[in-house]
Amino acid sequence: MNFxxxxxxxxxxxxxQSGIVIAGxxxxxxxxxxxxxxxxxxxxxxxxxxxxxxxxxxxLLPLVWALATIWLERRQPDWFSKRWTVGTGVLLAAWLGWxxxxxxxxxxxxxxxxxx
Numbered sequence: 001m002n003f004x005x006x007x008x009x010x011x012x013x014x015x016x017q018s019g020i021v022i023a024g025x026x027x028x029x030x031x032x033x034x035x036x037x038x039x040x041x042x043x044x045x046x047x048x049x050x051x052x053x054x055x056x057x058x059x060l061l062p063l064v065w066a067l068a069t070i071w072l073e074r075r076q077p078d079w080f081s082k083r084w085t086v087g088t089g090v091l092l093a094a095w096l097g098w099x100x101x102x103x104x105x106x107x108x109x110x111x112x113x114x115x116x
Contacts, residue, residue, distance in 0.1 A: 007073075009082060010066040013089035017062035017096055024100025025055030031107040051103045058096065065092050 028051045037044060044052065069088065072080040 007070055009085055010069055014062040014066040017093045018059055020093060020096045020100060021058045025051055028052060028103045028107050031104060047103055048107055061092065
């Protein structure tokens, strides 16, 4: 099997995870900007500050996941199979979606307590 076909699962799931990160970070920042919150770190809760200012760093998670699963499939084929790759990829996508959705929900709510 060629390299592109062999690791198609990683490519598809990493693209999905990356899309979730990009969309979630941009939407959270847009919501916060539309609501008039400042861009400084000290006035927002930690989660919202991180997603707004450094959320793009979450793009490293799909990269690390893809490299780790490729390495594990090649080095440990007796216990790490495509089933584990799909399972961990879906779990990571679900966690990223939950993390960024809750950040968006908190950014859009009126319950943000500005730290003074």
